[in-house]
Amino acid sequence: MTGHDYSLWWRGHRGDRPRGGRWTEIGEEAFQEKERRVIGRHHLPGPVPDWAEDLFRVARAAFIADKYVRRTGVRDRWTRRISLDVPVTEHERWQSATVRTHLTALLQTLTGDLWTVDFRPLTGSQVEEAMLFPDDPRASEVALFSGGLDSLSWAATRSRADDPRPLLLVMFREIGLLRLQQRVYKAVERLDGPRPVMLLPMSQTPAGDGSGLRLETSSRTRGLLYSAGAIRAAAAHGVDTVHIPENGQLAINPPLTPARSAACSTRSVHPWTLNRLNALIAAVGDAGSAVQVVNPLAQLTKGEVCKAGRDVGLTPSDLESTLSCGKPPARRSGGPPIANCGVCFPCLVRRSGLLHANGTDDTRYEALPWAGDLHPDRGTDWRALQRWLLGRYTLTDVLTDTPLPPDSDPAMVFDLIGRGRKELARLLRFSDPAGAADAA
Known part of the structure; x- marks a missing residue:
């Protein structure tokens, strides 16, 4: 890789390296776990469509490229130019201008990067065939399950559905x-709902790139x-919908400062992102058997999600045992075995949501954002949140960051963020000792 252009290719069965330029080879060895644990090939009731x-495979390659190409190596310390070459079975579909x-x-x-993605035919079998168990029940519903508060609330709600067919929860293991x-x-x-629930654990831990340097953070x-x-x-x-539960407040993730606009804030479940992903699936999927991705909590704030969990039988302790942190201390080398740091923006939203639903929050956090001895660098999100809450937020602000899909109602999004701001405003009184004592 030279200059500010980075080229990576996912090795095919015959090692067919693309011509021209300098390419960095990536593949199965870019993940720490054995391939079977990475891809979750066990107890599938049927084959995976090509x-x-x-x-x-494309998502895995993009993920590794994202981790191997460090933002510190480019001029603005953010925007990279990445070329990616991936082998695919359905080569003609992926080569189309629409898919690209x-x-x-x-x-x-x-x-927020500039991507060029090319495809070549996948020759031979790159991964072992799935170990099929035809007698295993087929799920009627699939949802991502992170161990976070939102995914717990949704899983608990759907486990109580009147459906004899299983709910499948797909969980990616987190280090620590x-x-x-x-x-x-x-x-x-423990809710012992009427519906069977199955868990499919997968792994995705990237390995080092051989340089000895820390991967992109x-x-x-x-x-x-x-x-x-x-x-x-x-x-x-054979399920046609995947639920990705994320409260609408964080799915929109309005930037607290101009410096956090667009991809500078996480946009993985933003309505525009899901719209683009669904368009991609429709372009590459088989007619009549493609899958649609939906956020079932898109119209709810964090507090409303917490309350929905309580309504189906989850206890405050259940909700407080979850993971919400953007930078979990337990994932950090040498960090304490604590799930939530307590000071990042997702943790602040979590605090406000639990206070809204439970009146208290007894989660064990690593730090208090309003503590007088907190290092200034760790209080950045808290200070930004205070300024954002004290300022005006208008419908124009909704429309000037990441765009909304054509079928979205900006007024509903504005109302959602307004309700979330009211929940977050409750945290402001915690910034002085008297307010914290009253709330306790």
């Missing part, structure tokens, strides 16, 4: 947080990888 396997347009638009929305994720899943099982394509994994599972189960 288009879904291709989409998963949808994919590059999706990647640019997620990462697997026990927490398993504990959160047990909260769904941002990970804007991780959500795409998770979505592609769930889409792949849904296609094998």
